[in-house]
Amino acid sequence: MIQEEPLLPFKTWLLEWDADRWGAFWHFLLVMVVLAMLSLVIGLIIGTILHGPVKAGERAYRVVANAFRELFHISPRRIWAIARVAMQEALRRRVLVAVAVFVLLLLFAGWFLKTDREPAKLYFSFVLTATSFLGLFIALLLSVFSLPNDFKTKTIYTVVTKPVRAGDIILGRILGFTLVGSLLLLVMGGASYLFVSRALTHTHTVAAQKELPERTSRSDGHSHKLEVRDDGQIIAMYEHGHEHSVEKRGDRYMVSPPEGMIRARVPLYGELKFLNRQGVEVEKGVSVGKEWGYRSFIEGGTQAAAVWTFDGINEDTLIDEGEDGRYLPIEIVVRVFRTWKADINTPVQGIIQLKRPGSDLKTEPEFFFADDNTIDLKYFPESLTDTNNQPVDLLEDLVSEDGQLEVVVQCLDRAQYFGFARGDCYIHLRDASPFWNFVKAYISIWVQMVVVIAIAVTGSTVLSGPIAMLFTVSFILLGFQRDFLMGVATDKVEGGGPIEALVRIPTHMNLISDFKDQHFGIKLMRLVDDGLQALMQVLASVLPDFGNLSTADYVAYGFDIPWNQVLQQLFLGGAYVIGLAIVGYFLLRNREVAK
Amino acid sequence: MADNVVVETRALSKVYRDFWGRQKVRALKALDLEIYRGEVFGLLGPNGSGKTTTIKLLLGLLFPTDGEALVLGKPATDVEKNERIGYLPEESYLYRFLNAEETLDFYGRLFDIPPEVRRERIDKLIKQVKLDAARKRQLREYSKGMTRRIGLAQALINEPDLILLDEPTSGLDPIGTREMKDWILELRDQGKTVVMCSHLLADVQDVCDRIAILHQGELKELGRVEDLLKVEDVTQVSARGLSAECQNEIRDVIARHNGELLSMDNPTTTLEELFLSIVRDSEARPGRRVVREEEATPPENSGESTEPPSTAS
Amino acid sequence: MNKQSSFIRKVVYAGILICLLIALAVLGLPATYSNPRGGTYSLARMKVDNQLAQSNLGEIDPASETMKLATLGLRGVAVNLLWNKADEYKKKEDWTNLTATLEQLARLQPNFITFWKYQSWNVSYNVSVQFDDYRDRYYYVREGIEFLKQGVAKNKENREIPQLLWDLGWFIGQKIGRADEYVQYRELFKNDDEFHGDDVPAGADERDNWLVSKMEYLNAISAVRDRKKSIGKKSEKIFYSSPAKSQMSYAEAIEEEGQFAKGQAAWRVAADEWSDFGDLEIEHSTGRMLRLGHEEEVAERVEQLEDQLADLSPGLREKLVEEKREALPEEQQAALAKSMEERNAEEVQLAYQAEQAIEVNDKEFVDRLAKEKPELRKEAGILARQLVEERTNLIYTRRYKSDANYDYWALRAEFEQTDTAVEARRKMFEAKQAFADRQAPELAKQLYEEGFDKWREVLETYPDLLDPDGVTGDDILVFVVDYRKVLDSLGEEIPDDFVLWDVIENFDAEGEFEEELRHRMETMGTSTADEASASEEAAEEQPAEESAAEESSDEQPAEPEETPAEAEEQPSEPEQPAPEENPKAPSDEESADPETSA
Structure with a gap:
């Protein structure tokens, strides 16, 4: 499973900070404080221009004092009343259309989706993406027109002339739309799960003959090789992400529905370090020239190795295989890079060993043929032999006192490379329920939706409907491109700042070449860009990272979404709602309701 | 501020600016006004004189450009004052997809009124404004009169001390107008203060105690209706059962005292009275009326008390 | 009067409307069943003609x-x-x-x-x-x-x-x-x-x-x-030659898999298709139409025209050459006078310059002719123009041919059809099988040697096969490499009387046979020196000869004496013997054609 950024433990994510990142809580605080200061300063300046300094100061004081006072008068009953009306309004409008569209989409999805070698991945990807798009879109439409509509039809007059606080209005609306959106997501989620289960179900036939045929029939674009296990069980081999079991009933063979297609593995990840060719510890391996630096490589036929350190190994991490005893279920993904083709019929060989941290005690190397880019199961039994052929016990000898264990992988073939990233080796603790995993993915979508609603409601307090919609859509799109925005703002991306890019495009300059003569105009442009980039950085730090808020990958790849992640996302969503509600409150409170 | 001053404005001004900050319209120019508890106050003026602006400023829907407005002792922009006030807007600014009950329930919740009290009041109010038959119908199906009535109901849901009415009788038929005027007087009798703005002079004259006349954003006249409208040097006498000789005698008395007899004849009742009585009878006895003379009942003339007869204009 | 003007206005508007409607109707005539391209002026027709409709x-x-x-x-x-x-x-x-x-x-x-x-x-x-x-x-x-x-x-x-x-x-x-x-x-x-x-x-x-x-x-x-x-x-030459090339690759591939009968038949088909390609009219980048298979005809025509031109005034050309020679500076004349072997380095240079200087091109010839015999001026002019035309055609044809390696492939298709070639290949195949599958090195060795004899026969019959632009040399070398493996397993070395030494020498791009070659040079010793001098003389002949490829002599015989002097460039690289011995990589059928890369 691709994990570009490791998932931090919750407390670290929330509270701790170091050179690279701030704890989320401090970040939030900082943003709020900076925003408050900024708006205060800007408000004072504008007020001074319009009414003179004294009045401006008075007004500013009044606004702030009011805000504090009204904070204590927020009433749940009022919020609920407004939420109810918002829900009723929404339900009478476009919500049902969304469901209809979604169902249509699902029905005709077959036109768009091809059968693939990894159908589960494709279907889940599709379904979760479609849901999130549609869900976000509908939430946006509902929430962005509501307040402006009230202003237009002046129904806001009768509301605002009651002792309703602006905060009530904002929170009430957010709550109401969230509830409607949640209902929508529920329906879409149910439909999606049914759709995927149905789409993935298929079966094959096996020709009824005396001897077991070689392959099953072709169905859904693939067929399976048939094999008989030692215990007499017939298996349709792993292909396209799943396998079947086959039962012989009299003369005929009954093929079961697909197994293992939808799963939710619970992994235990470790820390990765590399040894270079001389066996010296380094942080990253070799680069083989790939643009994507997620993985780094070790050279075969040398002392180069990839070493994972796992924490918390004890009795519980072992799994029971019945009479075979207990195993440590290590799973590993190897990415193979050949510098010469060698014998293309033979995969590249590697070895894997267990090692006690801090000592030289290693198990005897186990040879394996690398299956490129697929999950390989390397289950280690409890009793092993070490490099001197002495018997060792996994839990007693190899695992250190504080529960740590190292896994060492090396490549054997000279001039071939193995590529690894931190997430490529893990201990498969157990399988969680794929259904609940799916639900967790939906929680992530729910969080995204709530953020969108909050943005929409806040925007619609001062902007008209269509403008508020543009505002929210821009927010979202920029949120999806947040990394890119940050990259441009911090000069990590080639091509300079906004103005420079604007110059490069019509003059057909490529991103990397520099301007020929550095005259004054270029310097001025760069200066302006610096300012703009600072602004972009500020903006980017406020934008929600929608990419991060999506956990569709977990479900598609078949991994369990850790509750830690869900919690982080919920907090993130909550932070946005609070922040935006505060902003919205100030905006709404201080605007003139009548025209 | 004195205890019985419910609304006070000091040099209240409102200038509408366009987007660039330039002045567009001076809606209100330095208005000084005081409204006392328990009276019915009328804001008069032609269209565009600033009366609606004043109401909106008092409600906090607009922010004053200059000066200040105090309602129930608090600044107009303070949301807390809204607990004790009620507002009947000119058009129906209510959610059209709710029905009468739901509407009142919604606004009741906004006042934080507990459920039982709420239910009670809703029932009472619906009966009071005579919308019982239509309580489950959505507001989009209401006629103008019904909308006005439900509007009044929501204005009264919190039993306010101060009620602001924006053109309460405009667009209503005579029955509706009569009802509205009755309600306003009833409210006054309950000790509430009513502020209304209107350009329908007759209606204002009927209910208001004090009026202010605005023109182009400036206060042109302020005072009690009676005082303003009293024609100082004319005496009006209404008497019943005067024979012709008596009338002649009176004529002589006036001449003797060097007075000028302006008119002595049978006063007319108001058209409103006639209309209402006809409607009332029609409802009691449906069917075509035959001849008017027999059934014409002279209106109740009870001397100088309640309904001042209209002076022909 | 107002009414009238209003009425007139209405009439005028109606008229304009009607005109517009008619125009619209004409333009908008749709494509119908009976008239699939729409009306004559309709947009539908334009759509179809310009292929804009989805x-x-x-x-x-x-x-x-x-x-x-x-x-x-x-x-x-x-x-x-x-x-x-x-x-x-x-x-x-x-x-x-x-x-x-x-x-x-x-x-x-x-x-x-x-x-x-x-x-x-x-x-x-x-x-x-x-x-x-x-x-x-x-x-x-x-x-x-x-x-x-x-x-x-x-x-x-x-x-x-x-x-x-x-x-x-x-x-x-x-x-x-x-x-x-x-x-x-x-x-x-x-x-x-x-x-x-x-x-x-x-x-x-x-x-x-x-x-x-x-x-x-x-x-x-x-x-x-x-x-x-x-x-x-x-490129047209690549585009139109592709099917034939595929056919050849097919024939090659199935022969490699051991199906020789089919392969031979396939080569026959390939030969036909290749000559069909040669007959095709191909557009040169300048717009001329060329036919790659008809170079000889063009060359013949050029000769004809030259003769015709020369006949107009026999001996004039030689006279002009003489005049120019006399006009040369002293040293160049002197250098020219000496024979090739006697010239030292400086004189070689001078002689070269001299030869360049005394060239007489057609224009000079015609001008001179016109001066001397003005009545023949017109005819000479026509001939000269035609000559230029044909010469250009010839050059372009030659160039394109070399780009498409036309001669080589024609030759290849031809020789692969012969029984000898099929035999040779079969022997190679069987030898490989014997060695790899059946572990019979002795048998393999024997088969290889028989096969190589056949190859020698083929090469004798078709010496041009060893053109460095072709792939046959490399193919044969692959076999030799395999042969060496067999010998290694037997503990032997390539014998001195191995029939294909020349192939090894000229096609060993990777230097795999360096040792053997060096060893051979030593043992051969003087005999190679003799061969070297013999090859030098031979080098003055058509350099496309196989023998010229033998010893990579540093001296480049001066080319200009071959072809009549032309202002245009010399026919390029392929005519030079290959001091650069890198035959093109076998995987490129089309050598060095930039247009085929995607």
Whole structure:
């Protein structure tokens, strides 16, 4: 499973900070404080221009004092009343259309989706993406027109002339739309799960003959090789992400529905370090020239190795295989890079060993043929032999006192490379329920939706409907491109700042070449860009990272979404709602309701 | 501020600016006004004189450009004052997809009124404004009169001390107008203060105690209706059962005292009275009326008390 | 009066309206069943003629139309985003999502030819190599091909369809047939039921990837010739020679697999097709029409014209040459006077300059002729112009021929048909089998030697086969390498009387035989020195002779004496003996043609 950024433990994510990142809580605080200061300063300046300094100061004081006072008068009953009306309004409008569209989409999805070698991945990807798009879109439409509509039809007059606080209005609306959106997501989620289960179900036939045929029939674009296990069980081999079991009933063979297609593995990840060719510890391996630096490589036929350190190994991490005893279920993904083709019929060989941290005690190397880019199961039994052929016990000898264990992988073939990233080796603790995993993915979508609603409601307090919609859509799109925005703002991306890019495009300059003569105009442009980039950085730090808020990958790849992640996302969503509600409150409170 | 001053404005001004900050319209120019508890106050003026602006400023829907407005002792922009006030807007600014009950329930919740009290009041109010038959119908199906009535109901849901009415009788038929005027007087009798703005002079004259006349954003006249409208040097006498000789005698008395007899004849009742009585009878006895003379009942003339007869204009 | 003017106005407006309506009706005449191209002036006709209508271009796909509509006018933006996403997925090695995104893109821009070219290439060439298992690689090569087929289906009437068809031929031919793992790929392709469908039954010859490739090339040519589609920027000589080349590759491939009878027949077909290609009129980049197979005729015509021109005034040319010679400075004359061997380095240089100076070109000739015999001026002028024309044709033809390596392939097709060649190859095949499969090195050695004798025969008959631009030399060297392996296993070395030493010397690009050659030089000692001098003289002959290739002499015999002096450049590299001994890499059929790279 691709994990570009490791998932931090919750407390670290929330509270701790170091050179690279701030704890989320401090970040939030900082943003709020900076925003408050900024708006205060800007408000004072504008007020001074319009009414003179004294009045401006008075007004500013009044606004702030009011805000504090009204904070204590927020009433749940009022919020609920407004939420109810918002829900009723929404339900009478476009919500049902969304469901209809979604169902249509699902029905005709077959036109768009091809059968693939990894159908589960494709279907889940599709379904979760479609849901999130549609869900976000509908939430946006509902929430962005509501307040402006009230202003237009002046129904806001009768509301605002009651002792309703602006905060009530904002929170009430957010709550109401969230509830409607949640209902929508529920329906879409149910439909999606049914759709995927149905789409993935298929079966094959096996020709009824005396001897077991070689392959099953072709169905859904693939067929399976048939094999008989030692215990007499017939298996349709792993292909396209799943396998079947086959039962012989009299003369005929009954093929079961697909197994293992939808799963939710619970992994235990470790820390990765590399040894270079001389066996010296380094942080990253070799680069083989790939643009994507997620993985780094070790050279075969040398002392180069990839070493994972796992924490918390004890009795519980072992799994029971019945009479075979207990195993440590290590799973590993190897990415193979050949510098010469060698014998293309033979995969590249590697070895894997267990090692006690801090000592030289290693198990005897186990040879394996690398299956490129697929999950390989390397289950280690409890009793092993070490490099001197002495018997060792996994839990007693190899695992250190504080529960740590190292896994060492090396490549054997000279001039071939193995590529690894931190997430490529893990201990498969157990399988969680794929259904609940799916639900967790939906929680992530729910969080995204709530953020969108909050943005929409806040925007619609001062902007008209269509403008508020543009505002929210821009927010979202920029949120999806947040990394890119940050990259441009911090000069990590080639091509300079906004103005420079604007110059490069019509003059057909490529991103990397520099301007020929550095005259004054270029310097001025760069200066302006610096300012703009600072602004972009500020903006980017406020934008929600929608990419991060999506956990569709977990479900598609078949991994369990850790509750830690869900919690982080919920907090993130909550932070946005609070922040935006505060902003919205100030905006709404201080605007003139009548025209 | 004195205890019985419910609304006070000091040099209240409102200038509408366009987007660039330039002045567009001076809606209100330095208005000084005081409204006392328990009276019915009328804001008069032609269209565009600033009366609606004043109401909106008092409600906090607009922010004053200059000066200040105090309602129930608090600044107009303070949301807390809204607990004790009620507002009947000119058009129906209510959610059209709710029905009468739901509407009142919604606004009741906004006042934080507990459920039982709420239910009670809703029932009472619906009966009071005579919308019982239509309580489950959505507001989009209401006629103008019904909308006005439900509007009044929501204005009264919190039993306010101060009620602001924006053109309460405009667009209503005579029955509706009569009802509205009755309600306003009833409210006054309950000790509430009513502020209304209107350009329908007759209606204002009927209910208001004090009026202010605005023109182009400036206060042109302020005072009690009676005082303003009293024609100082004319005496009006209404008497019943005067024979012709008596009338002649009176004529002589006036001449003797060097007075000028302006008119002595049978006063007319108001058209409103006639209309209402006809409607009332029609409802009691449906069917075509035959001849008017027999059934014409002279209106109740009870001397100088309640309904001042209209002076022909 | 007002009423009248108002009425007139109304009449005028009505008139304008009617005119406009008529115009609209004419323009808007739709294509009907009986009149499929619409009216004479209608937009429908213009649509058809310029191939702007979607339905004209190929299949219409309702899903595609739906998706295009669903973008609500933002199709360009959506397409942009999707391309970006596709690049992202490729970068992050997320193949599932990449193919899914490409499918979506295919729906949104089905008629954009570059999209199909680019992405099918992307999948077949860039994505496929990311996999370790060759079966996975084949899967993605085939995905790219299927993708391209989809593109072809959607753009059948598109003006640029020949490009896609040619690419299809290229992928199926080159990518499958010339990859490092071509043996496995060809096998997989033959057994690929899904790809061939029911039309081509299993085991049929038509399943061979080269033959399928040839078929696609023929489709491409038919699209250009019969349906008047555009060949785009493709080089005509490559475009039209592709089917024949595929046929040759086919013949080569099946002979490698041991099917010699079929192979021989296939070579016959190839020879015919190649000469058909030679007869085709091919447009040169300057617009001239050339026929690659007719160089001799052109050369003959040139000679004819030259003779005719010279006949107009016999001896005039020699006179002119003499005049020029006398006009030379002293030293050059002197240097010229000496014979080649007697000149020292400086004199060689002078002699060269002298020879350049005394060249008489046609223009000078004609001018002089006109001066001396003015009545022949017109005729001479005509002849001179024709001569220039034909000479240019000759040069271009020669150039194109060398680009397409026409002579070599013609020769190749010819010699491969002969029984000797087939025998030679069969021996090689059996020898390899004997050694690899049956572990019988003695037998292998014997077979190899028999085979090499046959090869020697072939080379004697067709000496031009050892042209460094051709591949035969390299092919033979591969056999020699295998032979050496056999000898190694027997503990022997290549014998001194090995019949193909010259091949080793000239085609050992990788220096695998350095040791042997050095050893041989020593043992041969003086005899090589003799041979060297003998070869020097021979070098003054046609340098295309095989013997010139033998000893890489540093001295370049001066060429200009061969061909009549021309102001244009000399016919280029291929005529020089190869001091640069690097024959082109065997995987390029078309040597050094930049237009074939995608």
